[in-house]
Amino acid sequence: MNEPQAIAGVPLRWVGPLRIGGNVATAEVEVPLATYETPLWPSVGRGAKISMLVERGIVATLVDERMTRSVLVTAGDAQTAYLAALEVDARLDELREVVRACGRFTELIGFRHEVTGNLLFLRFEFSTGDASGHNMATLAADALLTRILETIPGISYGSISGNYCTDKKATAINGILGRGKNVVTEILVPREVVRDVLHTSARAIAELNVRKNLIGTLLAGGIRSANAHYANMLLGFYLATGQDAANIIEGSQGVTVAEDRDGDLYFSCTLPNLIVGTVGNGKGLDFVEENLRRLGCREAREPGENARRLAVVAAATVLCGELSLLAAQTNPGELMRAHVQLERKNATTKLGG
Known part of the structure; x- marks a missing residue:
């Protein structure tokens, strides 16, 4: 650089x-x-x-306190997307270990989802120590997305950021969820x-x-x-x-x-x-x-x-x-x-x- x-x-x-x-x-x-x-x-x-x-x-x-990053995955239909979200929720203990491997100060502390059509937005919430946590959250979300796509059928990559985080935009979700x-x-x-x-x-x-x-x-x-x-x-x-x-x-x-x-x-x-x-x-x-x-x-x-x-x-x-x-x-x-x-x-x- x-x-x-x-x-x-x-x-x-x-x-x-x-x-x-x-x-x-x-x-x-x-x-x-x-x-x-x-x-x-x-x-x-x-x-x-x-x-x-x-x-x-x-x-x-x-x-x-929490830093968030949302990822976007796509499915063939809404039911498949919804079932994938339930599967992610059921695997949170496994996914917390994935995040811990990304850094000793990063911890997965929350997860929320939203299905719109065949699109599935996954919003992950992290604690990030003394850092504001933008990069730490993105690194962890990237690792989570990789694991999810490898282990949950019926979904495919959409984006590492789904604008459901939400970063540097005035939205209701940040005020509600933090x-x-x-x-x-x-x-x-x-x-x-x-x-x-x-x-x-x-x-x-x-x-x-x-x-x-x-x-x-x-x-x-x-x-x-x-x-x-x-x-x-x-x-x-x-x-x-x-x-x-x-x-x-x-x-x-x-x-x-x-x-x-x-x-x-x-x-x-x-x-x-x-x-x-x-x-x-x-x-x-x-x-x-x-x-x-x-x-x-x-x-x-x-x-x-x-x-x-x-x-x-x-x-x-x-x-x-x-x-x-x-x-x-x-x-x-x-x-x-x-x-x-x-x-x-x-x-x-x-x-x-």
Whole structure:
């Protein structure tokens, strides 16, 4: 493979610190964001400030984790395809051994199928340690497909990828069944902090969330998604930590919940498809290694723990930016004023003015 001729220089800044708790990590960390949208830094920074003003900070709960790959096989008719699916299900113990032979960190943890006409889609779910797992899942799926075609009659090769995974596409199945890390982040912001730092009220944010994120997205035809801009924070975080940036497509599918609790603000972001890893392709660059080290994701831990830590930090970063933006949008003109002030200032600085 040819070495890259150049490294794209996306501006990067560390933001925070932000406070995180939950079932994966308890920490106060700064986070790196690589972006051309420079107002993102102070916006996420405002959310991070709020997390430091709240005793528990952002509580991040990792609900599930799995990487998926679907394969496609064809049969003469639907009945043959269905019987083949039942046979695959009956042989899962055998197929788990096939996967274990592909690598010591790859494990088959689930299987689902769908028959459409004479087409059989087989969706395999894997645990992949500290890697995001794209290549590991494909390698395992290739081995599984080979074994299935050798031992189950009546079916033939269709494709190593059947788009039922689903990779880098906005689909319902990922939100329902999960692909990557499923993380729920929550924060309870006292009314005084909402008023003094966000310059708004819990009621205003809760109402806007329903009208904009829920109703607006419904009218637009969004797929299992109701949020303002998860993709902004995810892209900045992914570029800074060596992730496959195209995975923000499914990663940014998620739901924001906001409630007025007697003036205090309950705010939550659920991200069911966070695809991140701390080893593998993209992690060998010096700046990525340094960023992962500063995030505490280069420690000697059990397999998978560094990637889980990275996932909850990413999810907490998303909450910070989402909270700050929704607060700004409750106030007429605030969002545009911030963009004009910050982006023109940066442009003037670059021109030497």
